[in-house]
Amino acid sequence: xxxxxxxxxxYPNGFKGLNDISxxxxxxxxxxxxxxxxxxxxxxxxxxxxxxxxxxxxxTVGDTVVDPRNKAKLRRLRSRVGMIFQQFNNVGRIxxxxxxxxxxxxxxxxxxxxxxxxxxxxxxxxxxxxxRVGIVDKAYNRAAALSxxxxxxxxIARVIAQDPEVILADEPVASLDPPTARRVLGDLxxxxxxxxxxxxxxxxxxxxxxxxxxxxxxxxxxxxxxxxPTAEATDAV
Ligand code: ADP
Ligand code: ADP
Numbered sequence: 001x002x003x004x005x006x007x008x009x010x011y012p013n014g015f016k017g018l019n020d021i022s023x024x025x026x027x028x029x030x031x032x033x034x035x036x037x038x039x040x041x042x043x044x045x046x047x048x049x050x051x052x053x054x055x056x057x058x059x060t061v062g063d064t065v066v067d068p069r070n071k072a073k074l075r076r077l078r079s080r081v082g083m084i085f086q087q088f089n090n091v092g093r094i095x096x097x098x099x100x101x102x103x104x105x106x107x108x109x110x111x112x113x114x115x116x117x118x119x120x121x122x123x124x125x126x127x128x129x130x131x132r133v134g135i136v137d138k139a140y141n142r143a144a145a146l147s148x149x150x151x152x153x154x155x156i157a158r159v160i161a162q163d164p165e166v167i168l169a170d171e172p173v174a175s176l177d178p179p180t181a182r183r184v185l186g187d188l189x190x191x192x193x194x195x196x197x198x199x200x201x202x203x204x205x206x207x208x209x210x211x212x213x214x215x216x217x218x219x220x221x222x223x224x225x226x227x228x229p230t231a232e233a234t235d236a237v
């Protein structure tokens with residue numbers, strides 16, 4: 001589903017963010033990227049949807065070659081690749097439901113959706129997404145009024161409302177307390193497995209990755225230093 005072939009990222013200041021990455025992530029896999037701060041996890045994940053342009057090699061999602069210079073192609077790619085961030089990226093002053101509907105308007109950016117008028121089928125999908133993450137009772141609350149765990153569930157609902165093939169999650173539980181982090185990761189794991197979505201998640205903690213991922217990729221200094229099934233990942237990762 002996602003293939004890196006000798007991918008390099010050199011930042012404008014000359015810093016090597018990724019150094020010759022080659023790997024394949026299969027459809028439906030739940031992969032955790034592990035490594036210290038600065039290892040290149042975020043660079044790797046952001047290269048997949050073109051948020052960070054790669055400078056050499058070939059990166060493909062399904063049959064599509066990621067082309068950071070082709071804005072129209074990038075927009076189509078991003079409609080298939082949902083992204084979740086550490087800071088949730090919700091619009092705090094609008095309702096939870098409208099935050100999830102943003103995931104639908106990414107697919108149908110008409111003037112109606114810009115005004116907040118959505119088709120009944122989009123509202124239906126938004127409610128189903130909220131049900132999947134267990135916060136449908138919060139649909140009419142302002143997003144800012146929710147706890148951290150609930151806010152990240154809003155972000156997950158927004159992404160699944162987009163009906164993505166891939167979910168990229170950049171430190172999705174780093175702002176949550178440990179028990180909440182586990183519940184949110186557990187929800188993400190359950191949902192990607194039910195829907196068959198390929199999921200790549202960055203995290204700091206190997207113990208979390210061990211409990212939720214199929215496969216662990218360890219990174220250091222922009223390179224892959226471990227890649228294998230979760231059971232084979234040791235503390236050396
Ligand atoms: P991680 O997600 O593992 O913490 P990152 O991918 O964010 O690591 O960063 C990897 C390295 O790339 C770090 O040393 C960081 O300082 C550097 N880096 C990130 N973004 C830029 C940028 N825009 N310009 C230059 N260097 C960057
Ligand atoms: P908060 O961010 O307010 O702590 P969480 O994100 O931890 O909320 O919890 C979200 C949902 O998970 C709530 O509906 C809560 O009832 C439920 N929940 C709380 N504790 C547990 C638990 N130990 N196991 C499973 N679900 C729980």
